[in-house]
Amino acid sequence: MNKADSISPRPGRGAVRRLAVLAAFVLTVFAGAAKAADKPLVGWPEKPELTFGFIKLTDMAPLAIAYEKGYFEDEGLYVSLEAQANWKVLLDGVVDGQLDGAHMLAGQPLAATIGFGTKAHIITAFSMDLNGNGITVANSVWAEMKKNIEHRDGKPVHPISASALKPVVQAYRKRGERFKMGMVFPVSTHNYELRYWLAAGGIHPGYYAPHKGDTSGQLQAEALLSVTPPPQMPATLEAGTIHGYCVGEPWNQQAVFKGVGVPVITDYEIWKNNPEKVFGVSEAWAEKYPNTHARVVKALIRAAKWLDENDNANRAEAVRILAQSEYVGADEAVIANSMTGTFEYEKGDERPIPDFNVFFRHNATYPYYSDAIWYLTQMRRWGQIAEQKSDDWYMQTARDVYRPDVYALAARALIQEGKMTASDFPDFDSEDGFKPPQSEFIDGMTYNGREPNAYLKQFDIGLKGDQRL
Amino acid sequence: MISISQQTWLQPWIKLARGEQPAEQLRALTKTLLVPLAGVAVFLVLWAVAAGQINTSLGAFPGPVDVWQQGGALLEEHAAERREEDAFYERQRERNAQRQAVDPSYQPRIFPYTGSATFIDQILTSLMTVTAGFVLASLLAIPLGILIGLSRTLYRAFNPVIQLLKPVSPLAWLPLVTMVVSAVYVSQDPLVPKSFITSMVTVMLCCLWPTVINTAVGVASVDNDLNNVSRVLRLGWLTHVRTIVLPSAIPMMFAGLRTSLGIAWMVLIAAEMLAQSPGLGKFVWDQFQNGSSDSLSRIMVAVITIGAIGFLLDRLMLAVQSLVSWDKSADLR
Numbered sequence: 138m139n140k141a142d143s144i145s146p147r148p149g150r151g152a153v154r155r156l157a158v159l160a161a162f163v164l165t166v167f168a169g170a171a172k173a174a175d176k177p178l179v180g181w182p183e184k185p186e187l188t189f190g191f192i193k194l195t196d197m198a199p200l201a202i203a204y205e206k207g208y209f210e211d212e213g214l215y216v217s218l219e220a221q222a223n224w225k226v227l228l229d230g231v232v233d234g235q236l237d238g239a240h241m242l243a244g245q246p247l248a249a250t251i252g253f254g255t256k257a258h259i260i261t262a263f264s265m266d267l268n269g270n271g272i273t274v275a276n277s278v279w280a281e282m283k284k285n286i287e288h289r290d291g292k293p294v295h296p297i298s299a300s301a302l303k304p305v306v307q308a309y310r311k312r313g314e315r316f317k318m319g320m321v322f323p324v325s326t327h328n329y330e331l332r333y334w335l336a337a338g339g340i341h342p343g344y345y346a347p348h349k350g351d352t353s354g355q356l357q358a359e360a361l362l363s364v365t366p367p368p369q370m371p372a373t374l375e376a377g378t379i380h381g382y383c384v385g386e387p388w389n390q391q392a393v394f395k396g397v398g399v400p401v402i403t404d405y406e407i408w409k410n411n412p413e414k415v416f417g418v419s420e421a422w423a424e425k426y427p428n429t430h431a432r433v434v435k436a437l438i439r440a441a442k443w444l445d446e447n448d449n450a451n452r453a454e455a456v457r458i459l460a461q462s463e464y465v466g467a468d469e470a471v472i473a474n475s476m477t478g479t480f481e482y483e484k485g486d487e488r489p490i491p492d493f494n495v496f497f498r499h500n501a502t503y504p505y506y507s508d509a510i511w512y513l514t515q516m517r518r519w520g521q522i523a524e525q526k527s528d529d530w531y532m533q534t535a536r537d538v539y540r541p542d543v544y545a546l547a548a549r550a551l552i553q554e555g556k557m558t559a560s561d562f563p564d565f566d567s568e569d570g571f572k573p574p575q576s577e578f579i580d581g582m583t584y585n586g587r588e589p590n591a592y593l594k595q596f597d598i599g600l601k602g603d604q605r606l
Numbered sequence: 607m608i609s610i611s612q613q614t615w616l617q618p619w620i621k622l623a624r625g626e627q628p629a630e631q632l633r634a635l636t637k638t639l640l641v642p643l644a645g646v647a648v649f650l651v652l653w654a655v656a657a658g659q660i661n662t663s664l665g666a667f668p669g670p671v672d673v674w675q676q677g678g679a680l681l682e683e684h685a686a687e688r689r690e691e692d693a694f695y696e697r698q699r700e701r702n703a704q705r706q707a708v709d710p711s712y713q714p715r716i717f718p719y720t721g722s723a724t725f726i727d728q729i730l731t732s733l734m735t736v737t738a739g740f741v742l743a744s745l746l747a748i749p750l751g752i753l754i755g756l757s758r759t760l761y762r763a764f765n766p767v768i769q770l771l772k773p774v775s776p777l778a779w780l781p782l783v784t785m786v787v788s789a790v791y792v793s794q795d796p797l798v799p800k801s802f803i804t805s806m807v808t809v810m811l812c813c814l815w816p817t818v819i820n821t822a823v824g825v826a827s828v829d830n831d832l833n834n835v836s837r838v839l840r841l842g843w844l845t846h847v848r849t850i851v852l853p854s855a856i857p858m859m860f861a862g863l864r865t866s867l868g869i870a871w872m873v874l875i876a877a878e879m880l881a882q883s884p885g886l887g888k889f890v891w892d893q894f895q896n897g898s899s900d901s902l903s904r905i906m907v908a909v910i911t912i913g914a915i916g917f918l919l920d921r922l923m924l925a926v927q928s929l930v931s932w933d934k935s936a937d938l939r
Contacts, residue, residue, distance in 0.1 A: 466893075467898050
């Protein structure tokens, strides 16, 4: 550089140099930003080899589809799916680490976290499906119930209220016999739906009194409810040990096929689009393997979307997969009904219920706090939660167990990868986890997730306020 | 070799192949082959007729044709699963290659196949478990039997305990064994799964006793002349056992071993069914839980397989016995 340049810098050359520096700076910033945009939201999985448990029910479908369609492998996860004998064994497996996660009843993570039954902090970031259950009664009970049901064009008018069952239960009690019904687990959705239906018809399903050591759930009961594993229900009904049950598919259709019972109502008619199963993991596991957890949720979201895609166009293939021995194993024809939108009540009485199993529509996979709180209110209603709790307690417990933050991370990662679009999901910036008040219950009550105590006060049968047994 | 291992049913075929006395051999074959086959045929016909009459809630009771079809279906499923496994490893290799291209520091790992066990896999698992349990039981039972057979005092000491433990059902042992194995066998990454150990120990506990008792009786009833010879020659204790006691106790010992093996196989299936441990027992239970229209047929396939394997194991023990026994002319059944 000669002296002339340094003493009198010519604007042209200096400006070019400054412009070059500025351009280089801007390019670096953009390149950096571009690199940051390419960096995946979820890192590689910490634990690629996983074992998940499930119970043989059609709504384990998202797990089976995520495996068969390679969605787990796309996320770098090598998953073994193991059928469990019953819900207790499944929960114990997750708690003691033999299973990394499992297909769980929506009430199980909540009950485990609050300490009803085995105490363990279980969380969920993925709701597996909506609806999918039915209540079936024995042939003899149906014969009696029919007399109390209004018929139109020779067919019973649906939805059938439990008030048609009330005279039958009273007849049993007058004879000195106990009217027994089965459900799958004390904190199962089936238990709460069955109790809701019975109470709405004026039949008392019994209270729990864990503070007194009574966990039978049969205090002051007119109908006695007890636990049976789902695959054994049709056999138990046939044997006469129980007179009815509430269970998920295919075990209601199986009863019709084998001629041992008659389904009277589906949970779609008890509470339209009610949350059913969730994918549960232990909180410690989720803390230790956050990337793995997010990737599992990503794979499950894709599987759920596939199941509902194109107006349920893929359901036939899903049925074929589920009929395999290692998944549900029941006959294709038995599984097909409910998965493809029909439900057979009495033999020959088939009615369309397109939303019997919903896996992705209506934001079925989002873990709503209001869903968690509904289950907590039912636990309180029937005494599993022995004391009155404040509305805040309900909110806080829901926040401890349901993790929409992990769901949002997984969803955003899928959007970034281009596998799904933002319109598939709720608006994460404005979603607060509470659905607006819902009234599509069989008894017409309104449920507002923000006011659980006020909700409980509406019912005739059930604990409310500060009642304590 | 054939006559030594007492597989006399092979002899006519071998002689026919060599061209020795064809008429004789054909007559022998009619006796040994056609008559049993006729018996089996009659059984199949009776089964088919009876099956058609019984209707269960899971469909008609399976007849021979259904069972044959399901057997074929199970073999096909096994073949399909093996193809799936190959595809699985192929996909892994591709994925590893892709990731290495993007991230050269990545250490590729091949993860084991995640598919479920097929019918053939379950058969192999059960065979391995029963062999392990039986060998373990024999290793314990034979020395114990020899000891208590040789010494009256030890016999009187151990006998009450043996008689007490002998009738205990495997299903009663299973919960205890499960709890103990869970407590003792703790390892983050076990070489052998807990369920295998549980099944093996349960099998061992139940099939120990016939071998112990029969060995003891065999050892105690050595011919007096032989004992006298040993005393005259002043044989050392170990030599006495090795050359005099063991060879004459072999028939009784093997009778015990054969019974033990039969019991081991039966116990294993029951234990697997109850504990849901991998194997044929689990296969049967899973099929029952599924409740599909194929379930009963598949359970029958499993039943026939269990019977066939039990039969083969027994014949195997018989062959081993005749190889080891010093009295080659003894007629073994």
